Amino acid sequence: MALFLSEADVKQLLTMDLALEAVEAAHRAHGTGRAIDIPRQRTRVPTASLHILQGALLDEGVMGYKAYTVSKEGARFLVHLFDATSGRLLAMIEADYLGMMRTGATGGLAAKLLAREDATTVGLFGAGWQAQSQVEALCRVRQIKRVKVYSRDPEKRRAATADFARRFGQKFGFEAIPAESAEEAACDSDIVVAITSSATPVFDGAWLDDGCHVNAAGSNALIRREIDETTVRRAGVICVDSRATALAESGDLLSALEKGRLHAGQLVELGEVVAGVRPGRTAADKITLFESQGMAIQDLALANRLLRLARERRLGRELALGII
Numbered sequence: 001m002a003l004f005l006s007e008a009d010v011k012q013l014l015t016m017d018l019a020l021e022a023v024e025a026a027h028r029a030h031g032t033g034r035a036i037d038i039p040r041q042r043t044r045v046p047t048a049s050l051h052i053l054q055g056a057l058l059d060e061g062v063m064g065y066k067a068y069t070v071s072k073e074g075a076r077f078l079v080h081l082f083d084a085t086s087g088r089l090l091a092m093i094e095a096d097y098l099g100m101m102r103t104g105a106t107g108g109l110a111a112k113l114l115a116r117e118d119a120t121t122v123g124l125f126g127a128g129w130q131a132q133s134q135v136e137a138l139c140r141v142r143q144i145k146r147v148k149v150y151s152r153d154p155e156k157r158r159a160a161t162a163d164f165a166r167r168f169g170q171k172f173g174f175e176a177i178p179a180e181s182a183e184e185a186a187c188d189s190d191i192v193v194a195i196t197s198s199a200t201p202v203f204d205g206a207w208l209d210d211g212c213h214v215n216a217a218g219s220n221a222l223i224r225r226e227i228d229e230t231t232v233r234r235a236g237v238i239c240v241d242s243r244a245t246a247l248a249e250s251g252d253l254l255s256a257l258e259k260g261r262l263h264a265g266q267l268v269e270l271g272e273v274v275a276g277v278r279p280g281r282t283a284a285d286k287i288t289l290f291e292s293q294g295m296a297i298q299d300l301a302l303a304n305r306l307l308r309l310a311r312e313r314r315l316g317r318e319l320a321l322g323i324i
Contacts, residue, residue: 010306104130125203187207201228220293237282240293
C-alpha cells in the first residue's frame with residue numbers, strides 16, 4: 001500500500017544534510033542524462049491557481065509530481081511518488097516543509113559549487129519562512145561568520161534577525177545583524193541571497209563586490225524580478241537549475257534574453273557543474289549567479305529518501321491506494 005506522510009511526519013524525518021544529499025543526487029542525475037524533468041505547468045482561475053512539476057529519476061526507479069495550489073487561503077503542497085517500473089503509487093507526502101528545505105538545499109549546493117571557498121559573509125534579502133533554510137544550507141557548505149538581514153519592513157527585519165540568531169547563530173557560530181539598507185546588505189558580502197516575491201530588483205548589481213556569489217531564489221514567474229540587468233551583465237557564470245524552466249519563467253533573466261544581451265547557451269545547468277560537464281567558478285574575482293526556479297526531481301529525490309526513512313521508523317499512515 002502507499003504511505004501518506006503528513007507535515008508532522010516530514011518534520012520528524014527531514015534534515016538539511018538529507019536535503020543537500022538528495023538535491024545533489026538529483027542534479028547529478030540530471031547532468032548525466034539520468035533524470036527527466038518537465039517545466040512547471042500552471043492552471044489559473046479567478047480565485048486560485050494550480051501548479052504542477054513532474055519528472056523521473058531513472059536510477060532511483062521513481063517518477064512522480066508535485067502539485068500545489070495558491071489562493072487567498074494560502075498555499076497547499078502535495079508530492080505523489082510512483083514506482084517507475086510498475087506505475088504503483090508509493091507515497092503521498094505533504095510538502096510545504098519539504099519544499100522549503102529543498103529550496104534552501106539547492107541554494108546551498110549552488111554555493112558549494114560556485115561561491116569562493118573563503119566566503120564568510122552573507123547578505124540576505126528576505127525575512128520570510130523560506131529564508132530559514134537558505135541560511136542553514138549556506139552554513140552547511142561554508143564557514144559563515146556574519147549574516148546581514150534586510151527586509152523593507154523594519155519590524156520583519158529585526159524579528160528575522162533575532163530568529164536567525166536564536167535558531168542558528170550559536171549552532172554555527174555566526175553573527176546575525178539587521179542591515180539598515182539594501183546597499184548595506186549587498187556591499188562587502190561574499191554571498192548574496194534573494195528570497196523574496198518582489199516584482200522589482202531588490203538591490204543594485206553595482207554594489208556587488210568582485211568574487212561575490214548570488215543565489216536568486218524568488219523569481220519563479222515572469223512577473224517577479226529580484227535581480228537587475230547589472231547583476232546579470234557582471235556575472236561571469238550564470239547557473240540555473242534547469243535551462244528549459246529558466247527560459248520559460250525566470251523574470252530575472254527575461255529582460256537580458258529579450259534584448260539579446262544573454263543567450264540560452266550561456267546558461268549553465270547546476271547538474272552540469274555537479275557532473276563535471278561544464279565548469280563553475282574559474283576565477284576568484286568572478287561574480288557568479290545562480291537562478292533557482294525549482295525542479296520536480298529535487299522534490300522526488302527527497303520524497304524517495306523520506307519514504308525509506310518513514311518505513312524504517314514506522315512513521316506515516318498506510319493508504320489503500322496503489323494496490324492494483
